[in-house]
Amino acid sequence: MPPAKGSRIGRPRSNPRPLDGPPRDEVVKVASRLFASQGFGSTTMRQIAEQSGLSPSSVYYYFGSKDEILEAIVAEVNRVSLDRLAAINADGGEPAVRLFRLIRFDVEVLCRLPYDINEISRLAALQEERFATFWKERQQLNDEVEELVAAGIADGSLLEVDPRLAALSILADDEAVQNWFRPVGEHHLRGRDDPATGDYAPEEIGEFLATQTLGALLRHRSSLARVRREADRLDAAD
Amino acid sequence: MPPAKGSRIGRPRSNPRPLDGPPRDEVVKVASRLFASQGFGSTTMRQIAEQSGLSPSSVYYYFGSKDEILEAIVAEVNRVSLDRLAAINADGGEPAVRLFRLIRFDVEVLCRLPYDINEISRLAALQEERFATFWKERQQLNDEVEELVAAGIADGSLLEVDPRLAALSILADDEAVQNWFRPVGEHHLRGRDDPATGDYAPEEIGEFLATQTLGALLRHRSSLARVRREADRLDAAD
DNA sequence: ATTATCTATAGATCTATAGATAATGC
DNA sequence: ATTATCTATAGATCTATAGATAATGC
Numbered sequence: 001m002p003p004a005k006g007s008r009i010g011r012p013r014s015n016p017r018p019l020d021g022p023p024r025d026e027v028v029k030v031a032s033r034l035f036a037s038q039g040f041g042s043t044t045m046r047q048i049a050e051q052s053g054l055s056p057s058s059v060y061y062y063f064g065s066k067d068e069i070l071e072a073i074v075a076e077v078n079r080v081s082l083d084r085l086a087a088i089n090a091d092g093g094e095p096a097v098r099l100f101r102l103i104r105f106d107v108e109v110l111c112r113l114p115y116d117i118n119e120i121s122r123l124a125a126l127q128e129e130r131f132a133t134f135w136k137e138r139q140q141l142n143d144e145v146e147e148l149v150a151a152g153i154a155d156g157s158l159l160e161v162d163p164r165l166a167a168l169s170i171l172a173d174d175e176a177v178q179n180w181f182r183p184v185g186e187h188h189l190r191g192r193d194d195p196a197t198g199d200y201a202p203e204e205i206g207e208f209l210a211t212q213t214l215g216a217l218l219r220h221r222s223s224l225a226r227v228r229r230e231a232d233r234l235d236a237a238d
Numbered sequence: 239m240p241p242a243k244g245s246r247i248g249r250p251r252s253n254p255r256p257l258d259g260p261p262r263d264e265v266v267k268v269a270s271r272l273f274a275s276q277g278f279g280s281t282t283m284r285q286i287a288e289q290s291g292l293s294p295s296s297v298y299y300y301f302g303s304k305d306e307i308l309e310a311i312v313a314e315v316n317r318v319s320l321d322r323l324a325a326i327n328a329d330g331g332e333p334a335v336r337l338f339r340l341i342r343f344d345v346e347v348l349c350r351l352p353y354d355i356n357e358i359s360r361l362a363a364l365q366e367e368r369f370a371t372f373w374k375e376r377q378q379l380n381d382e383v384e385e386l387v388a389a390g391i392a393d394g395s396l397l398e399v400d401p402r403l404a405a406l407s408i409l410a411d412d413e414a415v416q417n418w419f420r421p422v423g424e425h426h427l428r429g430r431d432d433p434a435t436g437d438y439a440p441e442e443i444g445e446f447l448a449t450q451t452l453g454a455l456l457r458h459r460s461s462l463a464r465v466r467r468e469a470d471r472l473d474a475a476d
Numbered sequence: 477a478t479t480a481t482c483t484a485t486a487g488a489t490c491t492a493t494a495g496a497t498a499a500t501g502c
Numbered sequence: 503a504t505t506a507t508c509t510a511t512a513g514a515t516c517t518a519t520a521g522a523t524a525a526t527g528c
Contacts, residue, residue: 041279176414216454
C-alpha cells in the first residue's frame with residue numbers, strides 16, 4: 001500500500017538506521033550481485049531479502065526503497081579508482097608510469113567487483129540530480145586522468161593525442177572488461193580450439209590492457225619496458 | 239491472468255504473425271530504446287505499447303511476451319559487425335588494414351545503435367540456451383577477429399600478442415564507447431574547462447580508437463599512416 | 477527502552493488472455 | 503474470411519507499510 005509517493009510514515013526519521021554494519025552491508029552486497037546479473041528492474045526486494053537472510057520488511061528497516069539501496073552502491077563506485085589514483089599521485093613518478101599503474105589496478109579491481117559499472121552508470125544517468133555525487137566523482141576521475149595524459153604530453157613522453165578523448169576511452173576500456181570477464185559459472189567467450197581453457201586471470205588482463213594502452217600512447221615504444229619496470233617497483237612497495 | 243507458464247491459448251499458432259512490417263518493426267525499435275535507457279526489467283509492455291501507438295494487447299499480437307521482443311533484438315545485434323567484417327574480408331588487403339576498418343566502422347555504428355550491447359549481452363548470458371544464436375555469432379565474431387590478429391602476427395606486421403586476448407579486448411573496447419557516448423539530451427562527461435563543447439562525433443571516436451588500437455599492435459608504428467590511408471581508400475570505395 | 481526482526485496485508489501495477497469489433501483483401 | 507486492433511479484466515506479483523513480537527542494552 002504505497003501511499004502518496006515520498007511520504008514516510010512507517011519508519012521514524014528521528015531514529016535513523018546505521019550506515020553500515022553486518023545486515024546493512026550484506027544487503028548492499030547481495031543487491032549488487034543481483035543488480036549485476038539480472039539488472040536493477042528485474043531484481044525484487046523479495047530476492048534481495050531472501051538472499052540476505054531477512055524478511056522483505058526487514059530490508060525496509062535499513063533502506064526506505066530499492067532506489068536507496070542503489071544509491072548506497074552508486075555512492076562508492078567511483079571511490080575505489082579515485083582513492084587509488086590519489087595514492088599513485090602521492091607516490092610520484094612520471095605520468096606514463098602513473099597511468100600504467102592506474103590502468104592495471106583498475107582492470108584487476110573491476111574484474112573482481114560485484115557491481116556492473118555500466119549498469120550503474122546507466123541508472124545514474126536516469127536520475128542525474130539524485131546521483132549528483134556519482135557524476136561529480138566520475139567527472140573528477142575523468143579530469144584527473146586527462147591531466148595525467150596532458151602532463152605526459154607536456155613532458156614529451158606521450159604522443160600528442162586529445163587528452164580528454166584519451167581519458168574517456170582509457171576509463172571506458174577499463175570498464176569494458178566487465179562485459180566479457182565474468183566470474184566462473186556464467187558465460188565465457190572461449191578460444192576457438194581450446195574451449196576448456198577460456199579464462200584469463202584479472203592480473204593477466206590488467207597487464208595486457210595497461211601495456212596496450214601505453215604502447216599506443218608512448219612516443220617511444222622502446223620506453224615501455226622501463227615504464228613497466230618502474231610501475232612494478234612502485235606497486236611492490238605498497 | 240497468465241495461466242500455466244508456456245501455454246499459448248490466446249494466439250493461434252496456425253496463423254503466425256509476420257516477421258517484419260511497420261507495426262512489428264516499430265515495436266522492436268521502441269523497445270530497443272526503452273531497454274537501453276531504463277533497462278529490460280524496468281520497461282513495461284504498457285510503455286512499449288504506448289510509444290508504439292498501440293494498445294498493450296496489440297503488442298501481444300506480434301510478440302507472445304516481453305522476452306520475445308528481446309529475442310528479436312538479440313537476434314540481429316551481432317549481424318551488423320559480422321556482415322561488415324565479411325565485406326571487409328571480401329575486399330582483401332593486409333590484416334592490419336582490415337582490423338583498422340573493422341574497428342572504425344564498429345565504433346561509429348555502435349555510437350548510433352539504439353541498443354545497449356552490454357545490457358543485451360548480460361540478458362543473453364542469463365538464458366544461454368534461449369539465446370544460443372547470439373552466443374554462436376558472438377563467438378564467431380571473436381574467432382574472426384582473433385584470426386585477423388593471428389594473420390597480422392604471422393605476416394610480421396603486428397607484435398606478438400595473445401591473439402585471443404587481443405580479440406576480446408578489441409571488441410570490448412569498441413562496445414565500451416556506448417558507455418559514455420550518449421545521444422544529445424542525456425548525460426555527457428564533459429571537458430574540465432569547456433563544459434559546452436563536450437561532444438565528440440562518432441567518426442572522431444572511431445578514428446581515435448582504431449588509431450590507438452593499431453598504434454599499440456603494429457610492430458612498426460611508422461606504418462600506421464600507410465594503414466590508415468589504405469583503410470580510407472577501401473572505405474571510400476564502398 | 478531501544479533496536480531489530482517478523483507476519484500480514486493494502487493497494488498499485490504488471491503480464492497476458494478473452495472476446496468483441498473494426499479494417500482489409502479476395 | 504482474414505487480419506489487426508481494441509476494451510476489459512484475471513490473476514500474479516511487487517513495493518512498502520502497519521503493527522506485533524523478539525532480542526538487546528542500560
